[in-house]
Amino acid sequence: xxxxxxxxxTPENYKYVGKVNVPRKDAKDIVSGKAMFLDDYKxxxxxxxxxxxxxxxxxxxxxxxxxxxxxxxxVVAVVTYKDVDQNMKMGWPPTKPILxxxxxxxxxxxxxxxxxxxxxxxxxxxLIKVEYEELPAVTNALDAVKDDAPQLYPDLFxxxxxxxxxxxxxxxxxFWHLIKGDIDKGFEDCAFIxxxxxxxxxxxxxxxxxxxxxxxxWEGGKxxxxxxxxxxxxxxxxxNNIVMPDANFDVxxxxxxxxxxxxxxxVMQVMSALILSMKTNRPVKVFQSxxxxxxxxxxxxxxxxxxxxxxxxxxxxxAVKGEWTVDAGCLSNTTQGQVGVGIGEAQLVMxxxxxxxxxxxxxxxxxxxxxxxxxxxxxxxxxxLSLLIGRTMREGNFDPVEVYKKNYVCEGDVYTWRDGRQWQxxxxxxxxxxxxxxxxxxxxxxWKGWGIPTWESEDGTLVRGVGCGIIxxxxxxxxxxxxxxxxxxxxxxxxxxxVIQTNITESGMGQRSNIIKMVADVLNVxxxxxxxxxxxxxxxxxxxxxxxxxxxxxxxxxxxxxxEDVRQKLYDLAVPFLEVTTDxxxxxxxxxxxxxxxxxxxxxxxLIPPDLTLTGYGQHLENFSTPNMFMIFVxxxxxxxxxxxxxxxxxxxxxxxxxxxxxxxxxxVQSGIGSASLDTAIYEEHVIDPSILRTMTYDMIxxxxxxxxxxxxxxxxxxxxxxxxxxxxxxxVGEIAGAxxxxxxxxxxxxxxxxxxxxxxxxxDVILKALEKL
Amino acid sequence: xxxxxxxxxxxxxxxxxxxxxxxGQVPCNETLLDTLRNRLNLTAAKKACDEGACGCCTVIxxxxxxPSCMTLLADCDGCQITTLEGLSDPVTGELSELQQKFIDYYxxxxxxxxxxxxxxxxxxxDKNPHPTEEEIRDxxxxxxxxxxxxxxxxxxxxxxxxxxxxxxxxxxxxx
Ligand code: FES
Ligand code: FES
Numbered sequence: 001x002x003x004x005x006x007x008x009x010t011p012e013n014y015k016y017v018g019k020v021n022v023p024r025k026d027a028k029d030i031v032s033g034k035a036m037f038l039d040d041y042k043x044x045x046x047x048x049x050x051x052x053x054x055x056x057x058x059x060x061x062x063x064x065x066x067x068x069x070x071x072x073x074x075v076v077a078v079v080t081y082k083d084v085d086q087n088m089k090m091g092w093p094p095t096k097p098i099l100x101x102x103x104x105x106x107x108x109x110x111x112x113x114x115x116x117x118x119x120x121x122x123x124x125x126x127l128i129k130v131e132y133e134e135l136p137a138v139t140n141a142l143d144a145v146k147d148d149a150p151q152l153y154p155d156l157f158x159x160x161x162x163x164x165x166x167x168x169x170x171x172x173x174x175f176w177h178l179i180k181g182d183i184d185k186g187f188e189d190c191a192f193i194x195x196x197x198x199x200x201x202x203x204x205x206x207x208x209x210x211x212x213x214x215x216x217x218w219e220g221g222k223x224x225x226x227x228x229x230x231x232x233x234x235x236x237x238x239x240n241n242i243v244m245p246d247a248n249f250d251v252x253x254x255x256x257x258x259x260x261x262x263x264x265x266x267v268m269q270v271m272s273a274l275i276l277s278m279k280t281n282r283p284v285k286v287f288q289s290x291x292x293x294x295x296x297x298x299x300x301x302x303x304x305x306x307x308x309x310x311x312x313x314x315x316x317x318x319a320v321k322g323e324w325t326v327d328a329g330c331l332s333n334t335t336q337g338q339v340g341v342g343i344g345e346a347q348l349v350m351x352x353x354x355x356x357x358x359x360x361x362x363x364x365x366x367x368x369x370x371x372x373x374x375x376x377x378x379x380x381x382x383x384x385l386s387l388l389i390g391r392t393m394r395e396g397n398f399d400p401v402e403v404y405k406k407n408y409v410c411e412g413d414v415y416t417w418r419d420g421r422q423w424q425x426x427x428x429x430x431x432x433x434x435x436x437x438x439x440x441x442x443x444x445x446x447w448k449g450w451g452i453p454t455w456e457s458e459d460g461t462l463v464r465g466v467g468c469g470i471i472x473x474x475x476x477x478x479x480x481x482x483x484x485x486x487x488x489x490x491x492x493x494x495x496x497x498x499v500i501q502t503n504i505t506e507s508g509m510g511q512r513s514n515i516i517k518m519v520a521d522v523l524n525v526x527x528x529x530x531x532x533x534x535x536x537x538x539x540x541x542x543x544x545x546x547x548x549x550x551x552x553x554x555x556x557x558x559x560x561x562x563x564e565d566v567r568q569k570l571y572d573l574a575v576p577f578l579e580v581t582t583d584x585x586x587x588x589x590x591x592x593x594x595x596x597x598x599x600x601x602x603x604x605x606x607l608i609p610p611d612l613t614l615t616g617y618g619q620h621l622e623n624f625s626t627p628n629m630f631m632i633f634v635x636x637x638x639x640x641x642x643x644x645x646x647x648x649x650x651x652x653x654x655x656x657x658x659x660x661x662x663x664x665x666x667x668x669v670q671s672g673i674g675s676a677s678l679d680t681a682i683y684e685e686h687v688i689d690p691s692i693l694r695t696m697t698y699d700m701i702x703x704x705x706x707x708x709x710x711x712x713x714x715x716x717x718x719x720x721x722x723x724x725x726x727x728x729x730x731x732x733v734g735e736i737a738g739a740x741x742x743x744x745x746x747x748x749x750x751x752x753x754x755x756x757x758x759x760x761x762x763x764x765d766v767i768l769k770a771l772e773k774l
Numbered sequence: 775x776x777x778x779x780x781x782x783x784x785x786x787x788x789x790x791x792x793x794x795x796x797x798g799q800v801p802c803n804e805t806l807l808d809t810l811r812n813r814l815n816l817t818a819a820k821k822a823c824d825e826g827a828c829g830c831c832t833v834i835x836x837x838x839x840x841p842s843c844m845t846l847l848a849d850c851d852g853c854q855i856t857t858l859e860g861l862s863d864p865v866t867g868e869l870s871e872l873q874q875k876f877i878d879y880y881x882x883x884x885x886x887x888x889x890x891x892x893x894x895x896x897x898x899x900d901k902n903p904h905p906t907e908e909e910i911r912d913x914x915x916x917x918x919x920x921x922x923x924x925x926x927x928x929x930x931x932x933x934x935x936x937x938x939x940x941x942x943x944x945x946x947x948x949x
Pocket of ligand 1: 823828830843
């Protein structure tokens, strides 16, 4: 047996951490259909709600008549803006009423109906008679800031520019503009400079397979029980409290059918169900259709960047000046935080750059809301800036791998994070991971230089090219987190169970099971003997959920500390039994033993008063000092006749400190192809009809996604350098697995065809235009 | 002429449904997916796109994998339907070999697409116990997985098709 228990956190001591030896706790439920998702859940007397939506991008309701709908047998309530407090506003700052007289995008809610069945609710919608006054609309952020543009919220914002700053993230004041060093002088020292406007603005859909939804039961007063398919009950509560500050929410979640950072706040789903629940005094369920999810739920941010980047003769970036226009759609759902992280992530990639003037404008337009998606602003900015970094590299004829190696953040580098504060990178260094990944991909063998294909078919029709991209995020230490670990002795055996109390919703990353592995190792118990409480915010202490790959460090730190705390309590209680000091004790067989007096042992059960339990407490305090890193290499094949791009090969490389579950980590790495990441460079986009301003890619037939029979080979290269982060020396990395993939793919395409392509996505028409064949 | 009752077997149990618009009857436009989920409480098959594009609602109908959101109950008279709930042993809960392989190879993340993927695979293997890689890819081409569990799904299905990747070798020193 391993002597684990004396702060001995090294891989050889772990029974579960770092191993592929136990299935996820919910594995059997998932493969047998027992796993519960929101849509599988029902409450007695539950009503189903449906929403009537605006056919116009910008309009005013001239008149609305709900009487016919109300008469329909089975309809229980119909509400319009006239029934809803206009101070119940969503967004940051509070911007847009839940139901308003003015409609801001095609799909904006006009009325909610609650009925006995879904069919009745649907049948009621066309019975609502509405007269609209169409208003001029603007759907491009650069147009929206012009003086003559339609104003969406004239009382709140000038030129549609949303107030910067998100107070809970930025306690010292708003942070939206990074100024450092002497920008003019910085450019004077540069040998290679690129300047251009680049867009990543097709606002692709993360499209989790499970649509957003909520069930709300009004409990009287301002008390509500909410069942929601949010990936974070805590964030869902927080953002809904912006709308109703004094509401007392008890948010409960089930397994979540994919989120990718996207299904978090769910304000519209929760609030529409809440309003109807108060009106009917019955539980109300809202579950979006796929078309609603595609056309009305949050997309990726639109990103338009005019920037100038300068590099010195050694390939080190010395100056960055830029104006980042962020299209938030019809409202900002704390997008200010994403802007802060985007600026932060740019600095991690260009960490040696002393001179910055990176300004941002967050803009409202007449489109469905944009918001949080895996990559959290970093991907949207990186997809633009990396193309310009690429141009400076190309001018200097630098190998991008060498440039990224020189410029990427490592221990000692200082950056300004989303809180506006200065942070210094601690413990991390990714040079080796970059080198090993590049070797495994055979970058040196495949990279022939800028604009030169790796391979060409004999007739010259097919060409291949390679590209690479790098990104990182310091949010992996974000947000304060708490946990309890409770030892619960069995009544009739000498064993004990261990219960972890912390708020984690499972949305695919396996982190509920990963923290169980950690606790099982700290207490030296079987994985099967450790349970975790359901993801509900009332029964668990504070936990923001699995956003920004924070799960590993934040929850890992909190639960490991809680397990250590209860372990120390057990040691203290064991002193009279073992008659030694606690520093020679260790955990074994659901009890405590000591190295000092072999054979001495006392069970936990004996140490804890009958029928009671013993609880440890642990916390993690926010810390942005250990950014992660993910480097992706891609090879594409382009058909120069048809303009078709085929993804041939990928390699994802990282150093994660210590892998908690290598198999799950491998899947997180591969998942960078999904969630509107890599394929935003090839075919994923939302297309809006320019005349009627409706989304043409409104369902899964029109919206392009990658099917099973079109996957490239994918290799991973994961180093485990044991960084100084928390007990298990791990970092989280899954979030950013696809964040640099789009820019890497663009680079590969440009190298394959020998012409620089900068339009996302590089669909056949884009390629053929670049080749001057269209 | 349209029938007014529909007889079908779901996971080996026989059901008779009355078609009509009265309370408790199945309207003629009700999908098999809604019947399974709302009337029989078989919720493994998921409603995701509800238009035949994503495969999350896949069940097996008379041996073929079908999107149950595009299948009317009224068209299932005399049919044998199998859902994911029908794969494990009804009494002991013991998993089928295919389900167990999905666990062994970690072939899911969020698991929302998994019921459909397993049922598509099951229909393929029932007809063709040793499919080639290409046959597996083609069979699954209508199944959407946004978490990108594809590589692990291939490993799981390959294993059962007779091309197992040795997990002890893959995770050497990690078992
Ligand atoms: S829900 Fe049936 S195919 Fe998507
Ligand atoms: S595992 Fe989540 S969509 Fe496939």
